[in-house]
Amino acid sequence: MNSAEHLRPARPVRTPAAAPPRSYPSYIAGRDADAGNGDWVYTVSSRSLLEDVFASVALKRRLERDPGSAAAGHPYVVGRVAVTSPEDNERALRAAREAAPAWAAVPLEDRMRLGAAFRARLLRHEEEFLGLLTAEAHPRALARWELSCLLQTYSDETLAWCRQQMHTEIRHGGRRLIVRRQPDGVVCLNPPQNAPAPSAALAVLAVMAGNAVVVRAPRSIALSTLYVLRDLAVPLLEDMGAPPGTLSVVCGNPRSTMDRWLESPYVDDIFYIGGCTEGLSIERRCVAGGKKPVLELAGNDTVVVWADADLDWAAEAACEAFYGSGQICMVPNRVIAHPAVADDLTARIAEKARAVRPGYPEDDGVLLTPVRRSERFFALLDQALAGGARLVCGGARTELDGTRSATGVFLEPTVVRADGLERAARLDVVREETFFPLLPVVVPGPAGDDRLLDDMIRFVNGNAYGLRNSLWTRSRDIADTFVRRVTNGGLLKVNDSHIGFLPYLPSHGGTGLTGGVHGEANYPMLKTSHLQGVSVGAGVSPLRAVFGDRRG
Template identity: 30%
Template sequence: MAPPAAKPPGNPPPAGNPTATPHTATVANVPVDTRHWIAGARVTSATHAPTATFTDHSPIDGAPLAEIARGTAAEARAAVAAADAAFPGWAATPPAERAALLHAVADGVDARAEELAAVETADNGALLRSHRHGVLPRVAHNFRYFADRLLALSRPDFETRGHTNHVTWDPAGPAVLITPWNAPLMLASWKIAPALASGSTVVLKPAEWTPLTASLLADITHEAGLPPGVFNVVQGYGDEVGAPLTAHPAVRRISFTGSVPTAHRIATAAAAHLTPCSFELGGKSPLLVLADADLDLAADLAVEQYDNAGQVCLAATRILVEESVRDAFLGRFLDRVAKLTRGDPRDEATDIGPSIHPRHVERVDGFVRRALAAGAEALVGGAPDTRLSDASGGNYYFPTLLTDVDQDSEIVQEEVFGPVLTLQTFPDGDEDEAVRLANGTRFGLAATLAAGDRERAARIAARLVAGTVWVNCFYVRDLSAPFGGSRRSGIGREGGDWSFDFYCDLKNTVTAPKGWSDHG
């Protein structure tokens, strides 16, 4: 099958101007301060001179966007000290006041939504229309939800032999939040909002490939009235600033979204001080298509896995189809893929934008080349889109579907994190084999199931190892629901009260029914 047609990139305006001022870059016509945000002030990385900055490039065209302050252990220590100093006052702030400040942050996000969307698209290459209509509204919603949830947080008292048990959530202390590049602001706010709502203070370390909207968020929190030190942003590389943050003895919580190897390093550092960690890690999720499924719906769900150029941890990259409907499903799927438009993510007609970085394209292509060498067949794609990349200067990869893959092969077992899907089949009616294939990796983040029979779907869903199972849908998320992964896909759950359980120390106060004076 011929590769899907690409939209000519045209000549869009440059994404950024990194030399607007010594500490400000103009990105998508938006000024962005490139320094850290520590203790309510902008801070450079003077201790790292003469390499006090690093260059942030746009994946759309490879253009330099900004020279970003490059953090070191000194900035890490300063940020944690600021968060630690601010913690007592923030923890003592009445919940209603904390909630009102979080609502003010949400208002600030809404007020700057267009700017945030434009900068985020320039920085990480995801579709501008998705940022406008999906991602940025969720950012504001994250702050509003956890602000409101804070005010409703309670558990009923209960009795033990006449004694009253009363459960409360005590703020834990400074939290280090390390966030990924595939949905920078949304995933950061998913952690920041409950941490701040709980009464903990925050040091955010954004991914070095996408640091810009974290800096804009610092401005928004300042304008909303957050006290100095309550929210801090330190930019830079993991080994230079992330490592000293996670090893700091004053840090009381660490939340990380990213790769399994990095989580191992963070857990090792945190173990020295018994710092609790929450990890949302890799995925290799299945999409099971049963013979009685609506195959048009199933094909739509499968194509949706190419969203954000496949750079979605939840993506169901392993398509498992009941044998009798393989060809019917495949025809529908390939028809839809042929209609996808690749190109500049700022164009409303674009369906698939660039991958995040040239090194990431090489990594994705390495997986595909090794799979092809091992005997896999590419029914569509299978290589970088060099024509589009050469024309635009960006990082583009063809949407790819590989068949003739073994269950134990690298391409089936390891997370590619790109627009690469595999197709396997299982015998008709063999639910055991379907479940064996679905559960047959070290991961367990999510699973998607397309089915026509409600009882059969429920039976199979109950056997899947996953933090989230979607049946005849995908990526439906509610903040009240627990979110996280099983096996190597993570530790812990976030969302609803589960987030407060993590960012707080739960306390149970047991009160006897007697022993009181007559005076109260």
């Protein structure tokens, strides 16, 4: 890529004018592709959208109609990504199929070094990464949280654990026994629109497993995905001498690209991150076509608060529901409060919720993002109130300065209270992922603690989704019972941040609607590979091996 096509910022991207616009063609078969038919998608800064949404959208559309327009130099233009042609999409798949065997033959120890190198490179370019996410409307505090996910995912501890799972050797009866995971082959990754760059960065893990990977950047928000893969990951693969096609990045039509992946004889796995309806449909088509589906879908996470909990910390964890205006699958979606502390807890949650304010994404402390289509929010709220729930706080649109307005692009953090587990379970706001800053506090009816614990655990395990669950209690017995009996979900936290990331533990993955039929905690290195057992004998009699050596 020549300097005229791709200009790196001289300083952190903190304001719209902080860097020249970036320009990315697709990256296919080890090189930057031609721009094809000249179609581009443009990113204009989120700040400009908040200041004048109509002018910003008009600017974006003008550029996409006429990329040569002088408007390309507008200070609010952050960058652009070329739209990949169907022919180039196909070329990316062919290149991946050609690269896969050679890359899989690279020793695991060499491939594992990618993880630490990627983490180090991400840290060196931290400000650029955060700046691009902020330009794409991620509040800076939220972008830092997303960065923390990648830093733990690629931590020394997590990678060492994954390395152990990928290859274990045992000496037994004159044999060297190996239990290892082999790469699936070609993996196609579809990141979500709400967090494309951090999700696309999981592609490096699939590459480390020995796969060739093709990533589709979402057309509506493609820039940060190209940056993370093209500028951070690709140079590491080039330094390793990885075969062309080991990692390709395209930006095509979502439906036609997915259809081609599903039909292609070159594709082994499809790693889809998105909504349940589309994801489960892709799962069915994958199975029918002999491909492995790796799904990261919706979540409807539960925070359980016991009578002896630290209520301030429990309320703080519950209010993680409002990160990104609730438009993140792994934030809390509902709270179950012990009746003895429900009033106090609800008041503390409401107090903290009222302190969550809108603002420009680069401003410190801002957590809320604009919500463009809020009709569903009000329908869910109205249904909850009609079904017996009580509005505790919030419930209105708001402007950038926090003023309530019928035309505001933000939603107030909203808390409702629903009494009775059975009645609450009939409310969509409790039963479904809402994807809004809308948090129900569910309070079971009075009962003894043994009965309450049984009912709460049954309620958690009955969740149709199954991403994350968490508990707040000072009781070792309550915590142990909860950990032992809660089977739903890919991650369980006790007395900890619901959304915080830790080494060793998975950052993604779950059961039910979250992960599909084969859902579980998701370590992408393991999910895009398969188990294989190996025996290497020395001086072993075949006859004795057939009938067994009783001496072991």
